[in-house]
Amino acid sequence: xxxxxxxxxxxxxxxxxxxxxxxxxxxxxxxxxxxxxxxxxxxxxxxxxxxxxxxxxxxxxxxxxxxxxxxxxxxxxxxxxxxxxxxxxxxxxxxx
Amino acid sequence: xxxxxxxxxxxxxxxxxxxxxxxxxxxxxxxxxxxxxxxxxxxxxxxxxxxxxxxxxxxxxxxxxxxxxxxxxxxxxxxxxxxxxxxxxxxxxxxxxxxxxxxxxxxxxxxxxxxxxxxxxxxxxxxxxxxxxxxxxxxxxxxxxxxxxxxxxxxxxxxxxxxxxxxxxxxxxxxxxxxxxxxxxxxxxxxxxxxxxxxxxxxxxxxxxxxxxxxxxxxxxxxxxxxxxxxxxxxxxxxxxxxxxxxxxxxxxxxxxxxxxxxxxxxxxxxxxxxxxxxxxxxxxxxxxxxxxxxxxxxxxxxxxxxxxxxxxxxxxxxxxxxxxxxxxxxxxxxxxxxxxxxxxxxxxxxxxxxxxxxxxxxxxxxxxxxxxxxxxxxxxxxxxxxxxxxxxxxxxxxxxxxxxxxxxxxxxxxxxxxxxxxxxxxxxxxxxxxxxxxxxxxxxxxxxxxxxxxxxxxxxxxxxxxxxxxxxxxxxxxxxxxxxxxxxxxxxxxxxx
Numbered sequence: 001x002x003x004x005x006x007x008x009x010x011x012x013x014x015x016x017x018x019x020x021x022x023x024x025x026x027x028x029x030x031x032x033x034x035x036x037x038x039x040x041x042x043x044x045x046x047x048x049x050x051x052x053x054x055x056x057x058x059x060x061x062x063x064x065x066x067x068x069x070x071x072x073x074x075x076x077x078x079x080x081x082x083x084x085x086x087x088x089x090x091x092x093x094x095x096x
Numbered sequence: 097x098x099x100x101x102x103x104x105x106x107x108x109x110x111x112x113x114x115x116x117x118x119x120x121x122x123x124x125x126x127x128x129x130x131x132x133x134x135x136x137x138x139x140x141x142x143x144x145x146x147x148x149x150x151x152x153x154x155x156x157x158x159x160x161x162x163x164x165x166x167x168x169x170x171x172x173x174x175x176x177x178x179x180x181x182x183x184x185x186x187x188x189x190x191x192x193x194x195x196x197x198x199x200x201x202x203x204x205x206x207x208x209x210x211x212x213x214x215x216x217x218x219x220x221x222x223x224x225x226x227x228x229x230x231x232x233x234x235x236x237x238x239x240x241x242x243x244x245x246x247x248x249x250x251x252x253x254x255x256x257x258x259x260x261x262x263x264x265x266x267x268x269x270x271x272x273x274x275x276x277x278x279x280x281x282x283x284x285x286x287x288x289x290x291x292x293x294x295x296x297x298x299x300x301x302x303x304x305x306x307x308x309x310x311x312x313x314x315x316x317x318x319x320x321x322x323x324x325x326x327x328x329x330x331x332x333x334x335x336x337x338x339x340x341x342x343x344x345x346x347x348x349x350x351x352x353x354x355x356x357x358x359x360x361x362x363x364x365x366x367x368x369x370x371x372x373x374x375x376x377x378x379x380x381x382x383x384x385x386x387x388x389x390x391x392x393x394x395x396x397x398x399x400x401x402x403x404x405x406x407x408x409x410x411x412x413x414x415x416x417x418x419x420x421x422x423x424x425x426x427x428x429x430x431x432x433x434x435x436x437x438x439x440x441x442x443x444x445x446x447x448x449x450x451x452x453x454x455x456x457x458x459x460x461x462x463x464x465x466x467x468x469x470x471x472x473x474x475x476x477x478x479x480x481x482x483x484x485x486x487x488x489x490x491x492x493x494x495x496x497x498x499x500x501x502x503x504x505x506x507x508x509x510x511x512x513x514x515x516x517x518x519x520x521x522x523x524x525x526x527x528x529x530x531x532x533x534x535x536x537x538x539x540x541x542x543x544x545x546x547x548x549x550x551x552x553x554x555x556x557x558x559x560x561x562x563x564x565x566x567x568x569x570x571x572x573x574x575x576x577x578x579x580x581x582x583x584x585x586x587x588x589x590x591x592x593x594x
Contacts, residue, residue, distance in 0.1 A: 014387055016195050053188045053392040059400045062166030065130050068137035076147040076155060086147045087252035090197040092245060
């Protein structure tokens with residue numbers, strides 16, 4: 001499988017990345033070399049191996065349903081690039 | 097035109113007109129009533145000042161790690177079991193990636209190909225017909241923050257709701273054999289109401305549509321009757337009450353039908369219900385199939401549900417609304433309409449159940465509860481759980497009606513008094529002197545007085561105007577402050593008036 005220039009543009013858009021012409025060329029090459037590596041992996045026979053969704057063999061890690069204090073609102077918004085009182089301010093986006 | 101052949105076979109209008117049938121899919125989101133959020137210890141609550149229930153986890157700050165709330169899993173598993181779903185033995189979380197400021201992580205932790213529960217149903221009854229509406233999946237995710245649109249081209253973001261445990265329940269369209277799908281606005285509303293009843297009985301959510309703890313997004317299409325392929329569907333958002341669900345679905349069905357009849361086509365889109373204008377309008381979003389790039393959530397380990405755990409949950413389920421309704425009908429012999437009213441609220445059902453099993457007359461109990469009790473509840477705006485009236489009160493009152501201490505009319509006064517004061521029936525009767533007069537002498541005196549006072553009516557009665565008997569009974573009752581035994585009054589009147 002090879003990703004085309006168009007695929008890369010699509011993925012860049014979904015990730016909200018603005019790429020220059022040069023970067024676009026470079027990344028298309030990179031990602032296709034990566035995919036080639038995966039193709040090599042896919043030659044392995046994995047018929048008898050259970051699909052893995054996690055790398056460590058641990059299951060059912062649950063927390064007790066107890067609440068604990070939250071951050072003070074001024075700390076919550078401390079990193080916000082634009083803030084109004086205790087709210088983050090974002091550009092108005094059409095609802096999706 | 098040759099009239100001999102043509103009018104013999106008039107073509108009925110209905111044959112030339114295509115008949116359409118609706119197909120409605122329902123996606124319901126329910127916030128769980130846990131103490132803390134899905135993946136962190138922030139409190140779950142409604143309202144409050146913005147961003148007061150946030151921490152690094154639900155703000156998606158780098159380096160923070162989610163940990164699953166065990167009770168949320170238990171609640172969702174209970175709900176899935178109550179909907180007759182199979183619980184997936186091994187279930188995992190996925191990341192649903194998208195860029196929108198309602199979630200600060202740029203992904204929502206959700207479920208994808210291993211939802212917690214699959215293949216269930218919700219039973220509905222509309223117009224006397226019972227259907228099993230097929231449910232495809234019940235899955236777990238986290239709720240998003242709220243965007244508050246303000247003046248100008250900006251929105252304020254409040255992340256208090258971000259990370260609240262959220263359960264998604266989706267119907268199966270088309271349904272498997274033996275099951276149905278929603279096909280009308282009535283059925284859509286009924287489906288939601290039944291689902292809400294079940295979840296309220298389980299105690300897993302407060303299901304308040306007006307507060308958004310229960311939200312539904314129906315998708316709607318119509319197709320020519322008999323056609324297997326679905327028509328193009330639209331999705332409706334912003335339905336904040338059962339009423340608007342009904343109106344919104346009804347509106348959209350009519351709109352699509354009109355469009356098709358006029359030769360147009362339905363565009364796949366999301367439409368927003370405008371409650372004040374009573375119509376849906378396009379949200380004008382580019383309807384590209386969202387590319388969510390799901391992948392297994394690496395920060396959370398898989399979950400395995402042992403059959404013992406599932407069976408334990410199953411046996412811990414309370415009696416569900418439909419089962420309770422059927423039991424009330426068979427055990428107590430009450431009418432189906434009364435049973436429906438009673439089971440609509442668990443508090444009401446319990447009040448009835450606890451009272452009915454201690455009396456010989458469950459039908460009377462059903463009448464008092466669905467009648468006077470609900471009237472007083474509505475008139476005073478009291479929550480059923482906050483009333484002073486208990487099953488002991490109602491039993492006590494029915495006892496003293498049965499043994500003739502009070503008559504049914506006085507009982508209404510006593511009932512209202514019990515409701516307002518929490519006093520027992522016999523105490524109220526004692527204090528207010530409401531005891532029924534069965535003493536023939538006292539009633540006879542009242543009857544004589546009425547006859548003496550109303551010579552005209554007596555005359556008319558004797559002349560054959562028999563319906564006046566009601567007038568005399570009323571007068572005697574008034575004389576005795578409503579306390580006379582109606583049987584004795586009738587008997588005496590009959591004797592005296594011949």
